[in-house]
Amino acid sequence: MxxxxxxxxxxxMMEELRQEVARLEAKGIHPCAKIVRVGDNPSCIAYGKGAAKKLESVGIQVTYATFPEDISQKDFLAEFRKINEDKDVHGILLLRPLPAQLDEKEISRVIDPRKDVDAISPINMYKVMIGDDTAFPPCTPEAVMRIIDHIGIDLTGKKVAIVGASMVVGRPLFLLMLNRNATCVQCHIYTKDLVAECKHAEIIVVAAGKQGLIRLEHVSPGATVIDVGINIGEDDKIHGDVDFDAVAPVTEYITPVPGGVGSVTSTVLAAHVVKAAKLLYEN
Structure with missing residues (x-):
């Protein structure tokens, strides 16, 4: 195990990104991300600071656009379009949740998909579906794929059970794995025999948001288990969706919570900004 x-x-990843940023800088391309925030939601502020720290650590410039809590949809879209058109901005990170008066669906259709590094545009989801390598998948599913690549698993023909069907993790991850020729089953709250579906899988990825959902009975010996879940337990500590202590001994590979997928996700965001700069100015 x-x-x-x-x-x-x-x-x-960080070493590769620093090298890429240095290469772009030498060509006069200065990767830049714009972090867009509406209001003063504490969770948005905290996430924005964490993202900025990660981006800056690989040499990406970070700028900010902040707007009042009560900004109208019309005024916000006008300002957002200006950010879209700013040639010095390569990646846009829109902090969410947004205030109730702002229509996130409309905003997701306005963002330039070439700068959509957090994957809110339906165009990027379509690109993921057809296997277009210019796509920006949501960061967490791509973090899972980075972990699989780090382990060295060839997904061709592998049986994969994805537990969770959200648009943020489960569904795009299904497409990413299908594009790598994996044989995938998508499980969710209506799956009748979750144990059987997982037991047949060589790789189990869990993103259901339920602490301890995956137990020893779900996992075949030698399986790889990737836990995307984040739950606050009764002990006020962070726990995953997998009963780690019970499951770990029978696995070949397993990710912990905390310290697993989540720590890779923000680095994927940085990778997306670098990719955006390359796509915008090297093609």
């Missing part, structure tokens, strides 16, 4: 720590994946 090997515990796959996100820090090891991040270290590998």
């Amino acid at each position: 090997t515990v796959v720590k996100g820090a090891d994946v991040v270290k590998e």
Whole structure:
């Protein structure tokens, strides 16, 4: 059994990103992300600071656009279009949730998909579906794929059970794995025999948001288990969707919570900004 720590994946990615940023800088391209925030939601502020720290650590410039809590949809879209058109901005990170008067669906259709590094545009989801390598998948599913690549698993023909069907993780992850020729089953709250579906899988990815959902009975010996779940337990500590202590001994590879997928996700965001700069100015 090997515990796959996100820090090891991040270290590998960070070195590659710094080299890419240096290469772009040498060509006069200065990767820049714009963090867009409406109001003063504490969780948005905290996430924005964490994202900025990660981006800056690989040499990406970070700028900010902040708007009042009560800004109208019309006024926000006018300002957002200006950010879209700013040639110095390569990636746009819109912090959510947004205030109730703002229509996120309309905004998702306005954002330039070439700068949509957090994957809110339906165009990027379509690109993921058809296997277009210019797509920006949601960061968490791509973090899962980075972990799989770090382990060295060839997904061709592998049986994969994805537990969770959200547009943020489960569904795009299904498409990413299908594009790598995996044989996938998508499980969700209506799946009748979750144990059987998981037991047949060589790889189980869990993103259901239910602490301890996956137990020893779900996992076949030698399986790889990737836990995307984040839950606050009765002990006020962070727990995943997998009963780690029970499951880990029978796995070949398993990710912990915390310290697994989540720590890779923000680095994927940085990778998306670098990719956006390359796509915008090298093609």
